[in-house]
Amino acid sequence: MSDKPDSNPAARWGEATRLVRGGTDRSPHGETAEALYLNSGFVYPDAETAAARFAGEAEGYVYARYGNPTVTMFEERLRLIEGAEACYATASGMAAVFGALACQVKAGDHVVASRALFGSCYQIITTILPRFGVDYTLVDGADLDQWARAFKPNTRCVFLETPSNPGLEVIDLAAVTEIAHGHGARVVVDNVFATPILQKPLAFGADIVVYSGTKHIDGQGRCLGGAVLSTRQFKEEELKPFLRHTGPALSPFNAWVLLKGLETLKLRVMAQCSAAERIARALAQAPGVERVLYPGLPSHPQHELAMRQMTAGGTLVSFFVTGGRERAFSMLRRLKLIDISNNLGDAKSLITHPASTTHRNIGEEARATMGITEGMLRLSVGLEEPEDLIQDLRAALSD
Numbered sequence: 599m600s601d602k603p604d605s606n607p608a609a610r611w612g613e614a615t616r617l618v619r620g621g622t623d624r625s626p627h628g629e630t631a632e633a634l635y636l637n638s639g640f641v642y643p644d645a646e647t648a649a650a651r652f653a654g655e656a657e658g659y660v661y662a663r664y665g666n667p668t669v670t671m672f673e674e675r676l677r678l679i680e681g682a683e684a685c686y687a688t689a690s691g692m693a694a695v696f697g698a699l700a701c702q703v704k705a706g707d708h709v710v711a712s713r714a715l716f717g718s719c720y721q722i723i724t725t726i727l728p729r730f731g732v733d734y735t736l737v738d739g740a741d742l743d744q745w746a747r748a749f750k751p752n753t754r755c756v757f758l759e760t761p762s763n764p765g766l767e768v769i770d771l772a773a774v775t776e777i778a779h780g781h782g783a784r785v786v787v788d789n790v791f792a793t794p795i796l797q798k799p800l801a802f803g804a805d806i807v808v809y810s811g812t813k814h815i816d817g818q819g820r821c822l823g824g825a826v827l828s829t830r831q832f833k834e835e836e837l838k839p840f841l842r843h844t845g846p847a848l849s850p851f852n853a854w855v856l857l858k859g860l861e862t863l864k865l866r867v868m869a870q871c872s873a874a875e876r877i878a879r880a881l882a883q884a885p886g887v888e889r890v891l892y893p894g895l896p897s898h899p900q901h902e903l904a905m906r907q908m909t910a911g912g913t914l915v916s917f918f919v920t921g922g923r924e925r926a927f928s929m930l931r932r933l934k935l936i937d938i939s940n941n942l943g944d945a946k947s948l949i950t951h952p953a954s955t956t957h958r959n960i961g962e963e964a965r966a967t968m969g970i971t972e973g974m975l976r977l978s979v980g981l982e983e984p985e986d987l988i989q990d991l992r993a994a995l996s997d
């Protein structure tokens with residue numbers, strides 16, 4: 599990151615103000631809420647202007663695959679919240695992950711990644727990029743010795759997720775970044791579980807942050823979206839050429855939904871974190887629960903690190919029931935309030951059985967190395983009354 603202060607006065611606003619007002623670009627009509635520009639093309643006053651915009655010599659939009667005013671407002675708001683120099687919005691979180699990685703690697707390069715990854719991120723690192731000649735090494739994210747040993751002369755970048763899905767493993771961002779930078783490699787952080795409210799990877803030295811806007815940023819189960827945050831130079835020279843020509847542009851309608859989602863992000867995430875902590879404590883006492891994983895509880899193996907890096911423990915709780923898949927499924931069947939869904943970060947509490955859903959494709963062996971057992975369940979805590987959620991879980995676990 600450059601040391602130059604952000605020239606935008608909004609960069610000096612407090613976080614809550616940036617969440618509500620950052621990036622707003624009112625039209626001459628003076629609308630209160632951000633305008634939704636549902637257009638794919640743009641017109642020019644004359645041919646000279648068109649030529650100048652295509653040459654990059656004049657400001658202005660040319661085509662919605664390249665940019666759209668509603669998408670720009672979302673990018674600018676998220677950029678201000680993250681404290682990054684640049685933001686590029688994408689059609690989904692996976693488009694952000696793939697774009698951030700693929701734009702900077704070529705055949706013969708090597709990538710180091712933490713083993714505990716979201717299923718599709720795991721596929722990109724271990725199946726898709728290798729088809730284009732990009733080699734990889736997976737490490738146990740919490741083991742700094744493994745990180746230190748994984749680098750090769752051709753290592754271009756690091757990809758990691760913290761806390762991870764669904765094991766909620768916490769990785770030391772400052773330490774891994776220092777190791778990576780010592781080898782001339784960039785660090786890409788999937789910050790979906792932490793959200794920009796709880797953790798700012800750039801402050802720990804990371805180079806690139808990716809989000810699935812689908813999760814907490816929308817937070818109400820309505821649309822897909824994603825974003826890559828980086829330096830201006832990375833965006834202009836590497837990311838933008840790749841994404842413009844390959845086409846995973848964010849729909850203006852989705853950008854508008856995500857923009858409105860950002861306004862309430864902090865309120866929602868903080869309420870969900872406080873409910874998640876209560877639920878994690880209740881689950882730890884519940885019959886038939888072997889173990890609870892929640893970064894905000896002292897029983898979590900990296901609790902201290904989590905509290906250094908994050909402002910709260912997060913909105914997800916993972917736990918293990920005795921009796922494997924059979925017991926896990928019967929518990930899911932008995933829930934009356936919490937829905938079975940692999941989505942997360944939603945206002946509605948959602949629960950999933952990772953071994954048979956999100957992490958089914960990676961195979962039993964890879965699941966074992968990530969600690970994903972048949973008795974593991976991942977709960978995304980929503981905005982309902984926490985006591986109602988605890989009652990629902992207790993009733994489903996009893997017997």
Ligand SMILES: *Cc1c(COP(=O)(O)O)cnc(C)c1O
Nearest residue numbers: 690691692716763790810812823
């Ligand atoms: C959901 C998710 C993604 C992918 O986001 P989509 O918007 O579904 O494409 C990436 N990483 C993590 C950690 C996720 O939870």
